Amino acid sequence: MEALVTRALENGVALGLSATSLALVAIWLVERRRRLSAENLHAASQERLALISSIASLGFWSWDAATDRVWASKHARGILALDDETALTGASLIAAIHPEDRPSVLRIINSPGPATDTMEMELRVVGGGNEIRFVTAKACAYRDAKKVVNRVVGYVVDDGQRKRSAAELLKMQHKLKHLARVAMLGELSGALAHELQQPLTAILCNANAAQLLSKKDKLDVAELQDILQEIVSDDKNAGQIIQRLRALLLRGETQFQHLEISDLLGDVLALARGKLRERNIQVNTRVDRDLPEVLGDRVELQQVLLNLLLNASESMNDNPARDRRLEVVVALADDESRAVRISVLDCGKGIDADKLERVFDPFFSTKDGGLGLGLAISHSIVIAHGGRLWATNRPDRGAAFHFTLPIKIGKESHERHNEYSVYSG
Amino acid sequence: MNGTTSTVFIVDDAREVRTGLSRLLAAAGYRVRAFESAASFLREHDAEAPGCLLLDVCMPGLSGLELQHTLVGSPDARPIVFLTGRGDVQTSVHAMKEGAVDFLTKPVDDTQLFAAVDQALKRDAEQRLERAIRDTIQRRLAMLTPRERQVMAHVIRGRLNKQIAADLGTGEKTVKVHRARVMSKMVARSVAELVQLAARVGVGVEPSVGAGTAGIGWRQP
Numbered sequence: 001m002e003a004l005v006t007r008a009l010e011n012g013v014a015l016g017l018s019a020t021s022l023a024l025v026a027i028w029l030v031e032r033r034r035r036l037s038a039e040n041l042h043a044a045s046q047e048r049l050a051l052i053s054s055i056a057s058l059g060f061w062s063w064d065a066a067t068d069r070v071w072a073s074k075h076a077r078g079i080l081a082l083d084d085e086t087a088l089t090g091a092s093l094i095a096a097i098h099p100e101d102r103p104s105v106l107r108i109i110n111s112p113g114p115a116t117d118t119m120e121m122e123l124r125v126v127g128g129g130n131e132i133r134f135v136t137a138k139a140c141a142y143r144d145a146k147k148v149v150n151r152v153v154g155y156v157v158d159d160g161q162r163k164r165s166a167a168e169l170l171k172m173q174h175k176l177k178h179l180a181r182v183a184m185l186g187e188l189s190g191a192l193a194h195e196l197q198q199p200l201t202a203i204l205c206n207a208n209a210a211q212l213l214s215k216k217d218k219l220d221v222a223e224l225q226d227i228l229q230e231i232v233s234d235d236k237n238a239g240q241i242i243q244r245l246r247a248l249l250l251r252g253e254t255q256f257q258h259l260e261i262s263d264l265l266g267d268v269l270a271l272a273r274g275k276l277r278e279r280n281i282q283v284n285t286r287v288d289r290d291l292p293e294v295l296g297d298r299v300e301l302q303q304v305l306l307n308l309l310l311n312a313s314e315s316m317n318d319n320p321a322r323d324r325r326l327e328v329v330v331a332l333a334d335d336e337s338r339a340v341r342i343s344v345l346d347c348g349k350g351i352d353a354d355k356l357e358r359v360f361d362p363f364f365s366t367k368d369g370g371l372g373l374g375l376a377i378s379h380s381i382v383i384a385h386g387g388r389l390w391a392t393n394r395p396d397r398g399a400a401f402h403f404t405l406p407i408k409i410g411k412e413s414h415e416r417h418n419e420y421s422v423y424s425g
Numbered sequence: 426m427n428g429t430t431s432t433v434f435i436v437d438d439a440r441e442v443r444t445g446l447s448r449l450l451a452a453a454g455y456r457v458r459a460f461e462s463a464a465s466f467l468r469e470h471d472a473e474a475p476g477c478l479l480l481d482v483c484m485p486g487l488s489g490l491e492l493q494h495t496l497v498g499s500p501d502a503r504p505i506v507f508l509t510g511r512g513d514v515q516t517s518v519h520a521m522k523e524g525a526v527d528f529l530t531k532p533v534d535d536t537q538l539f540a541a542v543d544q545a546l547k548r549d550a551e552q553r554l555e556r557a558i559r560d561t562i563q564r565r566l567a568m569l570t571p572r573e574r575q576v577m578a579h580v581i582r583g584r585l586n587k588q589i590a591a592d593l594g595t596g597e598k599t600v601k602v603h604r605a606r607v608m609s610k611m612v613a614r615s616v617a618e619l620v621q622l623a624a625r626v627g628v629g630v631e632p633s634v635g636a637g638t639a640g641i642g643w644r645q646p
Binding site: 212280 | 438439441442444445446448449451452453483484485486488491508510511531532533535
């Protein structure tokens with residue numbers, strides 16, 4: 001370009017044009033060049049912005065309080081599921097946010113703050129087809145002299161990928177829980193087989209008895225009916241054992257429902273009965289009457305209880321056979337937490353004081369051949385239920401494991417446990 | 426089938442198994458009594474009543490094996506047929522060594538069960554007969570005076586009245602009277618019979634160490 005101007009000037013001189021007109025041409029040329037380069041720059045920066053926003057999945061937007069107009073980049077409109085045609089206002093931005101997350105956003109916007117105020121939060125937005133997306137929103141609010149927000153500029157990032165990994169993680173944890181359950185049931189299998197043999201033995205005996213009776217001259221119909229009744233009930237018992245086993249073996253979705261702790265305990269004790277019997281463990285249960293229901297996943301809570309019961313029974317391996325008492329106490333938690341507390345008490349060796357916390361660490365095991373995952377998984381299950389799991393030593397001897405489960409309080413507590421909650425611990 | 430008044434004592438903590446076994450054995454003509462634990466059996470059973478035990482191995486509290494161990498050698502002992510949920514070789518060997526009649530695995534075949542129970546009841550009858558005989562002999566022995574016992578000890582060693590008299594420092598006639606009383610009190614028709622009776626309750630003759638009176642003794646069973 002410069003070369004061009006220089007040449008034009010040279011040519012101009014050669015053509016005998018006046019210095020003034022030459023100067024005008026020069027100015028025009030320089031001005032044009034400046035404009036062109038600015039346009040180029042603008043286009044380039046636009047291009048770069050688009051590139052960055054697509055790579056980083058960033059969507060830019062701004063809101064002007066005076067006009068209530070919203071400008072949003074194409075990507076932002078995509079993330080927030082805003083139509084191009086929509087005359088965008090502050091309200092349409094708020095409307096894009098998941099109803100449950102709206103209050104917290106509004107609270108932040110309306111709270112007093114410094115002149116410029118940046119905020120970052122994770123929220124859910126409702127996209128097309130009511131699809132829920134996870135986004136991270138970062139925004140900067142500018143306030144006027146009266147500290148009222150007059151402009152907000154920000155961007156949103158689609159967290160889909162990150163949340164998808166979180167979902168993957170959740171799935172892995174689910175698998176792990178299931179594996180731990182399978183391992184635990186493997187440990188129980190011998191005792192369970194034994195347990196199944198009881199009704200099977202009874203059925204065979206009853207059927208054989210009926211065969212003998214039917215060969216007699218005088219049929220004792222009443223006795224035969226009794227026998228058939230017994231066979232039916234024994235068969236049902238055998239079925240129940242298999243049913244309970246199946247429920248724990250299946251890898252279903254986590255399902256929160258209202259549960260009676262006493263039912264849960266009954267099922268788990270029935271499953272563990274054979275094993276406890278084999279180990280000569282006497283079980284004593286104290287369940288408060290009229291306990292409120294808790295909200296939880298039946299299978300996962302059974303897993304926790306079974307884990308604690310088996311650990312407790314194993315801790316008493318070195319006790320003489322007549323000194324293996326296990327106690328399960330279910331009562332309202334005595335603090336103000338509105339929770340039910342389940343305690344499993346043994347009279348084994350207890351836990352070294354420095355290990356009381358560490359027993360919940362993954363791969364921490366005091367058992368020979370123990371994977372060290374049982375308690376870690378139980379811990380994460382209880383936490384995901386909004387409860388607490390901890391260990392203490394009993395004053396006289398033995399250890400106690402306690403966990404709490406919040407009492408269901410209407411709808412709110414249910415939603416706390418929906419599928420979005422990510423495990424900790 | 427069993428025509429006597431023997432009883433099969435069932436001890437099993439599983440209600441359904443107790444009921445099933447009771448029905449089956451009753452249908453086959455056995456007299457049955459069932460207990461839910463070793464402790465309740467020990468507390469309530471009639472040790473005098475002839476019969477056998479049908480015992481579950483694995484029970485809370487006192488296990489089947491522990492009950493066997495408690496009973497072995499006691500006057501309450503009776504033949505035991507074990508029932509187990511699992512065919513554990515070690516346990517069965519242990520139980521058999523302690524004198525169990527059989528070790529059956531659940532679910533149990535009825536023919537096998539009846540055979541084992543019959544064998545146990547037969548053994549119980551034999552043992553009771555043996556015990557009754559020994560009791561009778563003991564009762565007769567208890568009627569002997571110390572002197573008669575001394576004489577009997579010599580008699581069963583085959584010693585003559587003359588020798589016995591010399592050993593005991595008494596007259597031959599007196600020994601003859603004592604011997605006659607021994608034979609009468611023991612209800613023995615010959616010395617051979619007396620020796621047999623004595624042997625049955627463990628009163629016998631130690632191997633001779635030499636001549637004289639050495640080696641004659643009473644061994645209380």
